[in-house]
Amino acid sequence: MIRNQLLICAGGACITSGEKSVKDALVEELARNGIQDEVQIIETGCMGACDLGPIVVVYPEGTFYQKVNVQNAGLIVSEHLVKGRTVPELLYHGPTSEKKAQTSEEIPFYTRQVKRVLRNCGVIDPLSIEEYIARDGYFGLGKALEMGPDEIIKTVQDSGLRGRGGAGFPTGIKWKATKDATGSPKYVVCNGDEGDPGAFMDRSVLEGDPHSVIEAMVIAGFAVGAATGYVYVRAEYPLAIERLDYALKKAREYGFLGKNILNSGFDFDIEIRIGAGAFVCGEETALLRSIEGKRGIPSLKPPFPAQAGLWGKPTLINNVETYANIAPILINGADWFRSVGTSKSPGTKVFALVGKVQNTGLVEVPMGTTLRELVFDIGGGIRDGKKFKGAQTGGPSGGVITADYLDMPIDFDTVKEIGTIMGSGGLVILDEDNCMVDVAKFYLEFIVDESCGKCTPCREGTRQMYRIMERICDGKGRGGDVEKLKSLGKVIQLTSLCGLGQTAPNPVLSTIRFFEDEYRAHIEDKKCPAHVCKHLLTYSINPDKCVGCTACARQCPVQAIGGQVKKVHVIDQATCIKCGACYEVCRFDAILKE
Amino acid sequence: MGSDKIVQSTGKAGALSEDDRVFLQGVVERNRAEHHGRVSYMDIMFELEHHYGNSLPGEVLGEVARLVGAPASQLNGFVTFYTMLSTKPRGRHVIRVCTSGPCHVTGAPSIVAELKRLLGVEVGETTSDGMFALEASSCLGICGVSPALMIDDDAYGNLTSGDLPRILAAKRGGGDA
Numbered sequence: 001m002i003r004n005q006l007l008i009c010a011g012g013a014c015i016t017s018g019e020k021s022v023k024d025a026l027v028e029e030l031a032r033n034g035i036q037d038e039v040q041i042i043e044t045g046c047m048g049a050c051d052l053g054p055i056v057v058v059y060p061e062g063t064f065y066q067k068v069n070v071q072n073a074g075l076i077v078s079e080h081l082v083k084g085r086t087v088p089e090l091l092y093h094g095p096t097s098e099k100k101a102q103t104s105e106e107i108p109f110y111t112r113q114v115k116r117v118l119r120n121c122g123v124i125d126p127l128s129i130e131e132y133i134a135r136d137g138y139f140g141l142g143k144a145l146e147m148g149p150d151e152i153i154k155t156v157q158d159s160g161l162r163g164r165g166g167a168g169f170p171t172g173i174k175w176k177a178t179k180d181a182t183g184s185p186k187y188v189v190c191n192g193d194e195g196d197p198g199a200f201m202d203r204s205v206l207e208g209d210p211h212s213v214i215e216a217m218v219i220a221g222f223a224v225g226a227a228t229g230y231v232y233v234r235a236e237y238p239l240a241i242e243r244l245d246y247a248l249k250k251a252r253e254y255g256f257l258g259k260n261i262l263n264s265g266f267d268f269d270i271e272i273r274i275g276a277g278a279f280v281c282g283e284e285t286a287l288l289r290s291i292e293g294k295r296g297i298p299s300l301k302p303p304f305p306a307q308a309g310l311w312g313k314p315t316l317i318n319n320v321e322t323y324a325n326i327a328p329i330l331i332n333g334a335d336w337f338r339s340v341g342t343s344k345s346p347g348t349k350v351f352a353l354v355g356k357v358q359n360t361g362l363v364e365v366p367m368g369t370t371l372r373e374l375v376f377d378i379g380g381g382i383r384d385g386k387k388f389k390g391a392q393t394g395g396p397s398g399g400v401i402t403a404d405y406l407d408m409p410i411d412f413d414t415v416k417e418i419g420t421i422m423g424s425g426g427l428v429i430l431d432e433d434n435c436m437v438d439v440a441k442f443y444l445e446f447i448v449d450e451s452c453g454k455c456t457p458c459r460e461g462t463r464q465m466y467r468i469m470e471r472i473c474d475g476k477g478r479g480g481d482v483e484k485l486k487s488l489g490k491v492i493q494l495t496s497l498c499g500l501g502q503t504a505p506n507p508v509l510s511t512i513r514f515f516e517d518e519y520r521a522h523i524e525d526k527k528c529p530a531h532v533c534k535h536l537l538t539y540s541i542n543p544d545k546c547v548g549c550t551a552c553a554r555q556c557p558v559q560a561i562g563g564q565v566k567k568v569h570v571i572d573q574a575t576c577i578k579c580g581a582c583y584e585v586c587r588f589d590a591i592l593k594e
Numbered sequence: 595m596g597s598d599k600i601v602q603s604t605g606k607a608g609a610l611s612e613d614d615r616v617f618l619q620g621v622v623e624r625n626r627a628e629h630h631g632r633v634s635y636m637d638i639m640f641e642l643e644h645h646y647g648n649s650l651p652g653e654v655l656g657e658v659a660r661l662v663g664a665p666a667s668q669l670n671g672f673v674t675f676y677t678m679l680s681t682k683p684r685g686r687h688v689i690r691v692c693t694s695g696p697c698h699v700t701g702a703p704s705i706v707a708e709l710k711r712l713l714g715v716e717v718g719e720t721t722s723d724g725m726f727a728l729e730a731s732s733c734l735g736i737c738g739v740s741p742a743l744m745i746d747d748d749a750y751g752n753l754t755s756g757d758l759p760r761i762l763a764a765k766r767g768g769g770d771a
Contacts, residue, residue, distance in 0.1 A: 013738045016751035050738020197694030200735035235640070235678050236690075236734050238747040271629060274636045276676035277732055293635035294668070295675040354696040354737040361738045392695065426737075428695050442698055450732075452675075 004039045004081055005059040009122060011046025011204060012239055013361075014053035019043075022054045022073045029077035039081060045208015047122030049109055050361040052092065062103040065090040095358070095380060109359045112378050114340055116348050117164075117201070117324040118364045121208035126243050129250040132211040138256050140327030144219040145264045147330070149179060152223040156326070158334035160346040165191055165282070165319030166394065166423040167499070168345070168412035174316060177306035178224040181314035186226040188217050189310065189317040192233040192240070193287055195279040196395035197446070198426030201350035202320035204362055206233065206240035209324070210247035214270060216326035218256060221268040224316050229270040232287050235277065245272060279396075279450035283498050284317045286452065297452045298498035319424070321350055341367035345411035349422070353379050355429035356386065368409040371401055375429055386431040390514070394423025396443040396450075397503035399510020400436070419510045421503065435532035436515040437522050441469040443507040451501065458501030461492040465508060473533040477523030482512060531593050534578045538594050543568045545590035552582035552591065609653045617645070618654065622661040633662050635672055639679055648684040648727065655681070677732070685720040687765050690731035690744045697733075697741040701753075705741050706730070708755040712762060725766060 008014075008023050023041065030036040047055050052066035056076055063086055065076055075087045091100040092107055104110040115121075124131035132138070144152050157172025178186060190213055194202040205213065217229045233241050248270055251257040259267045273291045280286045281296040288310050290296040309315020325347060329337045338346040345367040351374060354360050358380030365374065371391055375381065382388050390400040399420030401408070408414055415422050430439065444466045453459045465488050468481050489505030496502045512519060521527045528536040541552075541561075548566040553559075560576040563569030571582070583591040610618075621641055625633050638658060642650055650673055659666040673679045691709060693702050706717065713721050713728055720727040736742045739751025745765050750757070 012734075012736045012749060013751060016736060016739050016742065016749050050736070053739070194735060195732060197733040198696040198737050199733075200737055203735040234735075235636075236731065236744070271634075273634060274640065276636060276639075276678035278676050279732060290636075293633070293664075293672060295671050352737060354740060355699050360740075395695065426696075428699060428737075430699065434699055439695075439699070443695065446694070 002038060002040045006039060006041045006076070007044050007057040007059065007122070008041065009045075009047040009053060009055040010043035011050070011053075011122070011207060012200075012237075013046070013050035014055060015239070017053040018069060019054040021070045022056065022068050025070045025073040026056070026077060029074040030081075033077055033082050035077075035081060039077075042125045043127075044124060045121040045126045046118075046204040046362060047104075048113075048118065048204075048362040049107075049359060051359055052361075056090075057104070062105070064092060064101060064104045064107065066092050109361070109363070109378055109380070112373065113364050114348050114366055115364050116328055117205065117212075117321055117350050118208070118362065119328070120212065121204055121362075124209070126208050126210055127246055129211060129247070129254055132209070136331060137211055137327075138215055138254075140330040141215050141218055141256060142262060143330050144222060145262060145266065149223045149225070152219065152330065153179060155330060155334050156223075159329045159337040160334070160344075161322065161325055161329065161337065162345060162412060163319055164321035164325070164349070164424065166196070166397070166421060168422070171318060171322055174306055174318065175220065175223055177304065178226075178314050178316040181307050183308075183312075183314045185228065185313060186224055187310045187313060187315040188221045188224065188226045188229040189288065189291070189305075189315055190217055190229070190231040190323055191282065191284060191287055191317055191319045192231055192237075193275045193282045194234065194237075194320070194424065195282040196397075196424045196426045198354050198392070198395060198428045199352050199424040201352060201362055201425055203237050203240050204350075205320050205324050206231075206237065206244050210240075210244045211251065212324045212327060213244075213320055214247060214251050214257065216323035217270055218261065218268050219326055219330065220316055220318070220323070222261075222264075222266050224314075226316065227267050227269070229268065230273050230291055230310070231270060232273045232275055232281070232291060234275045241272060241274065248272070278452075279446070280452045280498075280500050283500055285498070287317070288315065295452070297454050298500070300497060321424070342409065342411045344413055349410075349425055351425045351427050353427050353429065355392075355427075356383050356431040356434070357381070357429040358383055367411045370407050370409055371427075372406040374410075374427065375406070379429065382429065382431050386433065389430045389432050389434060390436070392428040392430060392439060392443075392507070393426065394421040394503075394506070395426055396446045397421060397499065397506055398423050399506045400430070400439075400514060402514045419513055420506065433530055433532070435528050435530035436511040436518050437469070437473060437528070438530075438532045440507045440511040441466070441473055444469055444504070447500070447504040451504070455495075455497040455501060457492045457495040458497070458504060461488055461496075462501075462504050464488060465492070465505065469508065472519065472522045473528075474535045475522070475526045475533075477519075477526075479523070481523055482516065482519050485509075486512060534580075537578050537580075538573065539571055539576060539578060539580070539582060540573075540592045540594070541569050541571055542590045542592050545588050547588055547590075549588070551585050551587065555581045555585045557581060609651070610657055614654070615657060618642075618657050619661060622658060635662075635669070636676075639673060643679065647686070648688055649680045649682055652681065677729075683720070685725050685727035687725060687745050688727045688729060690729050690734070691717075692732075692734045692736075692740070692742045692744075693730040694733040694737075696737035700740045702741040704755055705743065705753050705758070708758055712758055726762070 056065045079085045093100045101107045153175045161171040162168040278296045281290045283298045286296040286298040305315040341347045350364045390402045451458045489509045546568045553561040560572045659669045741753045742751040
C-alpha cells in the first residue's frame with residue numbers, strides 16, 4: 001500500500017545538480033527504514049525552478065524540498081516520512097518572506113504561473129503513459145476523431161493560437177492551408193530545433209511531457225490528412241530524444257499511433273529526426289531540407305511549406321510549445337483558451353528566465369504579463385542586489401527591453417514596437433555589469449558563425465557589422481561607426497532571404513537605440529562603462545589597500561606585476577594583457593579595474 | 595558511379611576492410627528498414643561517428659554514398675554543414691562547452707579559458723593523448739544552471755573553473771563526476 005509519493009525533478013538542469021545521486025540516497029534510506037513498499041519514488045520532468053534543484057516534493061502533503069543533496073536527502077525519509085516532521089533546512093525561504101514555504105503554492109515563483117503547456121511537467125513521470133492518460137491525456141485525440149477535420153481546424157482558428165516558435169503566425173491558418181493544399185502524401189512536422197540561446201521550454205516539454213506533443217501531432221495529422229509525422233530534435237538534447245522515443249513506443253503499444261488509431265480507421269505514425277548543431281535549421285524551410293538529408297539551407301517563401309514542404313509535398317510545421325497547447329484547446333474549447341492572455345495573443349507563454357536574475361528557470365504566464373512581474377515578482381529580482389539593465393529577448397534575432405519598459409505587457413505585437421521580438425521566450429536578464437556593446441557583439445558573432453552562406457546580405461553584411469563591433473570593443477572605434485552599423489543593419493533586414501538574416505541586425509540596432517551613449521563611450525572616450533571590454537580596461541593597484549601578499553604576482557601569466565613581499569605591488573601597463581587574473585585573486589580589493 | 599571511383603577520389607583506395615563494408619551495409623540497410631525506405635542520414639552519421647571514434651573518415655562517407663545511391667559530394671556537404679559532425683579525427687570524449695548568450699553572461703569565457711589551459715589545446719582541437727576534443731557548442735538548453743557543458747551525453751551545470759579538474763579526471767577514469 002503506497003502512503004506517500006516522492007516526486008523528484010529529473011529535468012536536465014536538476015540532473016546536472018545531482019538528481020541521480022539524491023534519488024539513490026532516497027532509495028537506500030527507504031530500504032534502511034523498511035518502508036520501500038509504502039513510498040513510491042517518481043522521477044518527473046522539469047519543475048521549472050532550476051536554481052533550486054535538485055527538488056523533491058512529498059505527496060500527499062505537497063511539501064517542497066529544495067537544494068537537496070546526498071548528505072541531507074536521507075532526512076526526508078528519516079524525519080518527514082518516518083517521524084512525520086518536516087525538514088526545515090530544506091524548505092524554501094524567499095528573500096522577502098517571513099517564514100519558510102511549505103509547498104510550492106507558497107513560493108512566488110509558482111503562485112503567479114498559469115500552467116497549460118507545462119500542465120504535466122514536474123507532475124507526472126514522463127515515461128508513464130498511464131499517468132499522462134490519467135491527466136486527460138489522449139482525451140483530446142478521442143474528441144478530435146469525433147469532431148472531424150473541419151471542426152478541429154475551426155476550433156484551433158477560433159482559439160487564436162499563434163505559433164510559439166517566435167513568428168507568432170496564426171496556427172489555425174497553417175492547418176487550414178495544409179488541409180486545403182492539393183498534393184499527396186502530406187506530412188506533419190514538429191520543430192524541436194530549439195536554437196535560441198536561453199530558451200529551453202521545448203526541451204522541457206519533450207523531456208517532461210512527450211505525449212502532449214505526440215497527441216497533438218496525431219490530431220494535426222487527422223485534421224490535415226497526413227499519415228506521417230516527424231519530430232526534429234537537436235542532438236544537444238539527448239534526454240529529450242530518449243524520452244520521446246520511449247513515449248512513441250508506448251503510444252504505439254496503446255493504439256494511439258500506428259494503424260487504425262482508436263478504431264477510427266485513421267493511420268498515423270511519427271519518426272524522430274535529429275539536428276546536429278545548426279542554428280539555421282530552426283527556420284522551417286531549412287529544417288525540412290535537413291530532414292530530407294540535405295544541408296539546412298532556407299528557401300524563398302512562397303511556396304510555403306503548406307503548399308510545398310517536405311519532398312515538395314504539403315507539410316504542416318509547428319513548434320513544440322504550439323503543439324502542447326492543442327489537446328487542451330480541443331478538450332476545453334476556444335473560449336477557454338482565450339480566457340487568458342491578450343486579445344491578439346491569447347493563451348499563455350512559457351518564458352525561460354536566465355542570466356542575472358535571482359530565480360532562474362521556466363515560467364508559464366498569461367500573454368500580456370509585464371516584464372516587471374516576470375523579473376521581480378516571479379524572478380525575485382536581480383542577483384546580488386545589482387541593478388536591472390535590460391532583458392535580451394528573442395536570442396540573436398531579438399533585442400533588449402530596458403527598464404523604461406518594465407511595465408509594458410509582453411505579447412507578440414507590443415515588443416515589436418520597441419524593436420525586439422518575443423521569439424521563442426528566452427529572457428536573458430542583464431544587470432549593470434553587462435556591457436550592451438559586448439552583448440550585441442556576442443550575438444552578432446553567433447550569427448556570423450551560423451549564417452548558412454546562401455545570401456550575400458546575411459553572409460557578408462553581418463561579417464562587416466561584426467568587424468565594426470569588434471573594433472569598437474577593441475578601442476579602435478571610429479567616428480561614424482554607429483551610423484554605419486545602422487545603415488548596414490537596415491540593408492541586411494530588408495534584403496536577406498530568410499528570417500535568420502532579416503533579424504540578424506536586431507541585437508545591434510536595438511542596443512544602439514537604447515544604449516547609444518555606451519557605444520559613444522567606447523568609440524569616443526575609449527571607455528567601457530560596464531568594465532567588460534578588455535581592451536578598454538586598465539588594471540592598477542591601490543597602494544593604500546595592497547598588503548604585498550604576492551598573490552597577484554604569482555597568478556599573473558605574463559609577469560607584469562612586480563613588488564617584494566609585504567611591499568606595495570605595481571602593474572607594468574606595457575606588459576599587462578588585461579586578463580583580470582589579479583583582480584580575481586586579490587583578497588584585499590586592492591586591484592582597480594577602470 | 596562505381597564505388598572504386600569514389601574511394602580513389604579520397605586518395606585512400608583500399609582503406610576500408612571487408613568488415614567495414616559489411617558493417618556499413620548493415621547500418622544502411624537497417625536504417626532504411628526502420629525509416630520505411632527513406633534513410634535518415636543523420637542517424638547513420640551519428641551511428642558511424644560512434645563506431646569510428648567520433649569522426650567520419652572520407653572512405654566511410656564514400657562507401658555510404660554508394661550504398662544510399664547519392665553523390666559523395668552530397669554526403670560531404672551534409673556532414674560539413676552540421677557542427678556536431680566531424681570529418682577530422684577527434685578525441686574519445688567530446689567536450690561541448692556552451693558558449694551561447696546565457697552562459698556567456700554568467701561566465702562561459704572563463705570556463706573555456708580554463709579548459710584550454712587544463713587540456714593544453716585550443717577550441718576545435720584534441721588532446722595529444724587522444725582523450726578529449728574541446729568544442730564550443732550552441733545552447734544546451736540548461737540555461738537555468740549556466741555556465742554549462744556537456745561531455746558526450748552527460749551535462750554539467752553551475753560550473754566554476756574549480757570544478758573542471760574533477761570533471762575531467764572522472765571522465766578520464768571512465769566514471770561520472
